[in-house]
Amino acid sequence: MSAWQRAAALARKDLLLEWRGRETITAMAVLALLVVLLLGFVIGADPARAPAITWVALALAAMLGVTRPTQAEIEQQALETLLLYPGSREHIYWGKWAAILVQLTVLLGMLLVVQGVLFNVDLWPKLPALLGVGLLGIVGLATLGTLFAGLVIHVRGRELLMPLLLLPVALPVVLAAVRLMEVVMTGGPGGLVWFGVLAAFDMLFLLVAPVLYDVVMEEA
Amino acid sequence: MTAAVAIAAAYSVVVAGILLYLRRVHRRLREVEADMHALQSDAGPREPLTVR
């Protein structure tokens, strides 16, 4: 069985479970929507603020959602069984990563529509670029989120630690994605720099996180 | 804020941080050393272990 097939089987399983319950995506969507509504109302729905508000909402929702696929293994008492299948644990990392990425992409699509409606931004012509920027950011969140999800299940307090770990470390993702989205929407300068920051962040942790996942998942 | 006050305040923050930390480490060091001493002196067939 190849690595790719094992990862795909795991991602498929996680997505199937999520599809049957839809709890995670619902919780993430509701939280993101609440943050957008709240911030939009409190600080004003100026189109210039849309990228910042969108990414704060996305980061907070991701923080809530990325632990779910791993947490579910614990709740079903299936983690030990999962870890004892032969093959590298990096495959498990990639499976979880892919499942999270799909869910965050759905959330991103929803948030872009919300942004277009609530902030009166004409984003249809720029949708491909916005999705591209969004995906770069989401990859960063999913990459570290998957690793930290595996990490926090091994300590007391579990999800409570997630914000403390993920938000400071993923700060560059939020900053870069906000600026890059602004550049896409207003056509300002500096796009290349922020693209570079996001790409560097993604590549760095895509290389490191799967290796460290093996350390985190040493014992069930 | 005058310069003297600002400098004094900033320097105290750094010095106090370092000294308080060192004091805490030294207190714990003394505790551990006392424990080790006690362990060595009443070394006997004792079983402080819980078994799982």
Add this chain to the structure above:
Amino acid sequence: MPHPGGVAAEAHGLARRFDRNVALRPLSLSLPAGAVLLLVGPNGAGKTTLLRLLATSLRPTAGRAAVFGWDVVRNADAVRRVCVYVGTSHGMYEGLTAQENLAFAAAMGGKGDTARAALERVGLTGVGHHPVRTFSTGMKRRLALARAWLLEPRLLLLDDPFSALDADGMGLVDDLTAHVKSTGGSVILATHEWERGVRLADMVVGLAEGRQVATASAAEVTPPRLRALAGGRT
């Protein structure tokens, strides 16, 4: 590699502690391929810890262990290829059907999809398309046995396999054990149902408070002795 097929599981001074809690004190054993080992002892004796150490789920804090010659630390992946651990929790996803659960296990274990055949073995064919959530505890245990069947282990580790099973279900454990044995594999069985377990076993190891208190062939252990071991008396 040392004699493949010769020794299914061996341990030398194998021990594990969790910080201050000693779960297993240095233990040594050697289980020939094709033999069945019964682990007996009261709660907290270290049976589960021993099984999880052999399954590579836990790492030893001292000593070493090997499964078919593969070291459980250095060659953990090779051990996982031949060894299946059925723990006290069934490890199935409640939101998936029995069939889907087994298909997932087959995919992860690198086996062909023989979910249907495995379901038939444990008498769950009729409910193969029902979500596991609707299953009784006994049915979930049966499903866990089906998973073990499908993965074709050469070393099968069963932790308390008889609990929550009816008479037919217990028979399935016997069948599975016989099946693994017939393919030249070994089974280690930890159970409180020692009367039932000893009938399957070739060897008995008694554990109490993490200590190995007895090692004997199943033929020479008398029922009173076995009862004493199961109760933690030596």
Add this chain to the structure above:
Amino acid sequence: MKALPWLGGAALVLLAVGLYIGLVGSPPDVFQRDYVRIMYMHVPSAFVAYLAVATVFVTSILYLWRGRESYDQIAHSAGELVTLFTAVALGSGMIWGKAVWGTWWTWDARLVTTAVLFLIYVGYLLIRELAEDRRRGARLAAVIGIIGALDVPVIHYSVVWFRTLHQPASIARGDIQMAPPMVAALMINLVAFSFIYVYMLLTRLRLERLEAARAAAELSP
């Protein structure tokens, strides 16, 4: 460990020299006047914080790679020093900001990076505390130690560019014209603080080792 008192003494002497030049022997800055003297404590604190981050990074990798307990003991000790020195750098930096610009918090890139760093290493220490067993806590913390250190440059540059690329920073630090005595004071204090860091690290390490020995002694009666 015989060298420890000597190390501490050398650090104190150096610090005294550095502070004398800094407070008495160097001129005030054109722009910041006497307030610039806060620099001689603030910058070395921040420098030592980064030194400690690097220590955690290297020893965490070594620990995961070689598995030797002593690497983890160094990493744990240095991890505590990261939080300590980021905290005092933040404190002195805020006082500096309040004195010169009249605001405690200037959203300066260095301050924000230091604050984020502080939070990451609080997480690092928390993971150890909350892990179910020591060895597992050590391994999980090592993961955070590696990720955190790799993230430092990315955080720093994203924070700097976030403020500067689009709008000019509202409050500029005001370039400090460094006269030779000022450079000397800063350099001497950087060395002095490095000595203090090593002294503190070794002291803390001794505690870590003794505690490990105590745990082992209690375990094997």
